[in-house]
Structures are given as structure tokens and as C-alpha cells.
Amino acid sequence: MIVLFTDFGARDPYVGQVKVRLAERAPGQLVLDLLHEVPDFNPHAGAHLLAAFALGFPPGSVFLAVVDPGVGTPRDAVVAMAGGRWFVGPDNGLLSVVAARHADARLWRITWQPEGLSATFHGRDLFAVIAADIARGEFPADKLSAVDRLNVEFDGGDLARVIFVDHYGNAWTGVRRVPQDARVSAAGKLFKHSESFGFVGKGEGFWFNNSIGLLELAVNRGSAAASFGLKVGDLVQVQRLN
Amino acid sequence: MIVLFTDFGARDPYVGQVKVRLAERAPGQLVLDLLHEVPDFNPHAGAHLLAAFALGFPPGSVFLAVVDPGVGTPRDAVVAMAGGRWFVGPDNGLLSVVAARHADARLWRITWQPEGLSATFHGRDLFAVIAADIARGEFPADKLSAVDRLNVEFDGGDLARVIFVDHYGNAWTGVRRVPQDARVSAAGKLFKHSESFGFVGKGEGFWFNNSIGLLELAVNRGSAAASFGLKVGDLVQVQRLN
Amino acid sequence: MIVLFTDFGARDPYVGQVKVRLAERAPGQLVLDLLHEVPDFNPHAGAHLLAAFALGFPPGSVFLAVVDPGVGTPRDAVVAMAGGRWFVGPDNGLLSVVAARHADARLWRITWQPEGLSATFHGRDLFAVIAADIARGEFPADKLSAVDRLNVEFDGGDLARVIFVDHYGNAWTGVRRVPQDARVSAAGKLFKHSESFGFVGKGEGFWFNNSIGLLELAVNRGSAAASFGLKVGDLVQVQRLN
16 A cells, blocks of 8 residues: 655645556555645655554555655655554654654665656655555665665654644644643643543534544634634644652 | 544554454455545544545445544444445544435444554544444454434434535535526525536636536636635535426 | 546635535445546536646546536537547537547437436536446446537647646647647747746746647746736647648
8 A cells, every 4th residue: 555645735636646557556555545635845844644544554565655745855755663563754854853753763865866766746756656665565775775874864753733724623732642630732722631521512612532542622613723723833732640 | 344434533543553453354355445535533524525425335334434523532432334335433423314215224333442542543442333233244242232313313314515626626515416597606606517627717616416416516627725715614505496 | 446536716615516416326446536627617628627637647637527508598519538538528619629639439318317416516416426336437328418519529639728827837739749840939028948947047938749749838937927928719820830
């Protein structure tokens, strides 16, 4: 299974162009769109989303992870194996959180360059080819060089910021598994805890541990983003009581 | 064939998370995205859309239908068989219109609860599993209990309201097959009938029976929603002359 | 492979309705979403996008190309074979640029009409059926009539206008392969050339030949559309120095 995790946009033609390459290089492989709206130009938020999502996917899954504002400049391209799953993408921090969180992590730099590599679309021309090779079970050792560490590494710990806002206006953060008696605040407001939406009043805000284990701020039948002005990058305060 | 009909959003990561479960539980089954922008928190509009769409799908299709603002609260989860097709979703009215319109309808409550059921994402943890079982041809009798009726039932008749606005700004209603000489008005305006867009002037409004048999309000090369301020929930008046 | 190229919208239910027809008529065929946000009602922009995208797809690919504001009126429906690839869509110019650019182009009018043809959704009822036939390798000669030319033909040369704006705000034009020393201006501003985003300052504008060979205007970590007020249809000036 090849899992697509990008900032290419759900409405733009970039995903389809990647998929035709995958279909040519790894015919018959399931290609799954996980998210194409990773916050633009923001590998830090993306790194925390990717690390949290990955846990829900079966071993052997290959993530094509592209949030790549430095495409075409001399940043490196890398492959990571972590937690039994594979990750292919730019060396700009995007893969660093999932790598830091798994003791079995192994890393390779992509040394191969295809003929006709475009300067602006390595997702199609480079990363898709490597991901297809791995998904087919043909590890492209001749295109890679093992490395000890990434050039850009983010902290493997939690990120106490909003890292994603969904279309309902729910604000996801990079903080994992918060105990129910913690004090959670953001945008100058203290949020109460609720297990789910329907246990608070209509229009009322609350926090919960979401379905991939991240602290999320929400409003029942409303938008937390609109109600409280929350956006990607905003700080969240979590005070654990013990 | 498993057909996805949700308010999860076309740009959010919820659909991908459902698909990985379907791929694990029903490998090789075709999974088709019908609509992920059912009006948020609005099972009533969704119920009328679902009933109209279903007629275009082959017998044996399994609809995973999730518009579920009450997820995690003690609302029931149900399976319906109606018109030779299957429907899996919350018991909040969403499946009630399609069930009411088919004399062969049969209903089951989902009694099974998976380990690790999240409080906020039954689409992934519960409904996807049941839909995959049915799609594989293995009816999960041990996870279900036959019931005579749903807890929440909407009227099986037409709904004279706007139930969907597409990206062109066309406004769909829940009224079926309107004769050409009917008087149709909405937002204080009388609409004329036209078979299609190109038969009225540019920027002119009209109504037609759309491709799934519902009354739709539109503007040639423009947006009916923007031109007339139409939005989901708005009333439409249909006066049949005979 | 069937490639979908439409203005149906990435969030609307039209694509799913087409896919169920394709699944019924051409089971097992790969169906690839290339773009569903071709500028609405704009076959001219769409024709230039389609011609540029097609070059990246393997021979034998079948494009279902629908931007069809005249659906239901007496415009013709056509099939084109050009550059070893197939194209099915309305005769409103949408297929004319790719046809004009390939010396091997052959053209057919669709003479068949299915029972129950809707007046507003030929993408589902007519074009999908023809595309499925061709993709299955069963050329539907009995549904077609060879023609010498299209009714509506756009110039096969470049189109010096913005033809697409992506979600980043990058503005694509219909001008192919511009030499680096050309003078490029739009919206009253002279743009400088850069190979990629990271070689100019944050917030700075530039132009480049994009990954399908079209002149594109962009801003590093920003939106060219927002910064310069660029939108589909805007003129671009390209002055080649030799």
C-alpha cells in the first residue's frame, strides 16, 4: 500500500500526475489518499501529523510524504524505515518526528537522479519512483546511501501548537494523549474536556483526545476555528495536574 | 462495491482513514467516493440525497453513510437493506428516507462494539467494519440484531427545501420529478423551467429535474446560490397545476 | 487507463456518479482523477491544459474530458485520437488544441444516444460509456461516425493567458517552454526567472517553466494570485529576445 501525504491540494492536478507514475512503476498497488492539505510550506506541522497518522497503518505501508517548499534547491531527499513502515520525502524535517519516535528507525539518502528531473515536482519525478520500488518489494539499494541521521531534525516530543484545522473548524494539536483532568487552554480560553461532541451544548467548545491520539479543540455543531480564531501555528497550553 | 457518502470533507484525512480499514477488511473491493460534502451536521438533507442517489447504483452496493453529529452519545448504529442495496450508518434519520421508500426494507441494529472504539470516529472503527463484512458477502449476523423500525424516522415523502449546493452554485432540492408546467419559486422569485443550461440566457435562472430526478435551481454560466442567496435549508414552493 | 479531466468539482457528487458507470462498463480498468477543477464554463482554458497534460500519459490512455456548459443543446459529442491517446468529450473546442498539435489526429462524431439520456449530465450518460468501450479495447464503431474536422476549433498555438490558478496561488499560463532570457510580464509587473521557489526570497514573485512545460507565475511561500491579483483569463506578455 502506498499512502499519499502531501500539501498538493485536494483540488489540484498534482496528485493525479503522481498517480500515473505510480501506476506505471507499481501496477496493481493500492494507492491511498490520506491527506493532500497538510498546511502549505509547513514541514513542522506535517511531521507531527505524519507521525500520529502512521500508527494506524499496517506494517509495510509506504508513505509518499511531500511538503517541500525547498524543492529544486540543494536539500536532500531521503527514505526512512520506522516502526515497520516506510517513508519517502524531502530532508526538511518532515520525516524526522516519526523517525525519532521509533527505536528501529533506519535512514537513507536518495543519491539517484532520474533523467528529466523537473526543478519543481520531485514528488512526481523522484519520490514516486522510489516509493513505487519499495512498494513492489524491490528495495532500490542502488539509488540510496545509508546515513546515520537526517540533515533537518525536529524534536520527537509533542508540539504544543495547532497543526491542522479540518473543514468543520476542529483544531488538531501536536500534543498526544492528555489526561482528562488536565487544564487545556488556547486563544486565551480555558477549554473543558468532553468525550465527544454530543455531550456538550450546541455551540460550546471543548477538548478531547482525537481518533489518532492527538489533543483536539472543537465546538459541538460549530467551528472552533471560527469561534475562537484558531489557526495553524497557534500555541496551546496543557497543564497536567500530576 | 462500497460507496462512501459522508460529511467528512473532500479535503480532510477522515476518508483515507476509513479506506485503510476497508482495504484491510475487504481487500480488492471497489471503494467509490460518492459525496463527502453532505451538509455538515444535517442528517435530514443527507437522507434525501442518499435516497435519490441510491437508485443509480447496482443491486448489492453497500453504502457507508455517515453524517453523525451525535457520534459517541447513546444513539444507535444500524444496517438497512432497501431496494436490493445495503446501507450502514447512525440511527439519526440518515437511512430512514431510503428505508421508507422501499417496500422490501429490512433493518438491523448493530450490537457489536469493537475493542478500541473511539468516541468520535465510528465511521472508521465501527461502520467501516460492518460495511466491509457485507461487501465481502459475509453478512455479520453475530454483530447485528433485527429490528422493526428505526429510532429516528423522517418522512419518506419529498422535502421542499434546498438540500445541497454544488460548486457551480446550483441548488438541489428534495422534491422529485416536477412536471414542466408547475410553478416553482424560492427566495421570493418565480423560476421558469428549462431542459438544460444552454436554453436560457447567460446569467438567467431556471429550474429543471436533475440527473438523479430532483428539482434543481440553477443559473446558466453562473451561480444560483450567489444570484438568489440560496442555501441549504431554504424553502422551495412547488405548485402543481393538475 | 481512463483519465478524468472535468470541471465537475473535487467536492461534488458528479465524479462518483461517472465512476459507477465506468465500473459497470469497464470493470478493473484504472480510473485516474487528473483534474476536476478545470475553470468552470471555460473550454478554451481547458483545451490548453488538456493538451499539455496529455503528453505525460502513456499511449492508449483514454481521457474523459468534460467542460460542457452547452450540455443538452445541439452541440456535438466527439472522440479524438491524437498522439496515440484517446479523448472523449463535447465538440466545443475542448479537444481541439490537442487534436491540432498531433499530425496523427483522427476524429469521430458520437452518433449514438443512450436510452434515458439526461439533458444535463452527458459526462455520466454518454461520454463515460464511450470512454469505457475504448478503454476495454472495444472501439465502438457502431456508435461513431468519422469526421474530418471539429465544429469548434481553437488555435493550436500558445495561449498567452492565465489558464489555471492552483491552491497555492500559482498562476499557470498557456505558453509553452519560454527561454530563460525572455521578458515575462503580467498584471503590469515584470517577473524575473527562477528555476524553482527556493532560489528567490520569501514573498518574491518569479516565473518558471513548470513540470508540464507551461509558463507559470509564482511567489516563494506565498500566492501569486493574491499578491498580483492574477486570475484565469488575465493576459501575460512574453517577449523573446531572439
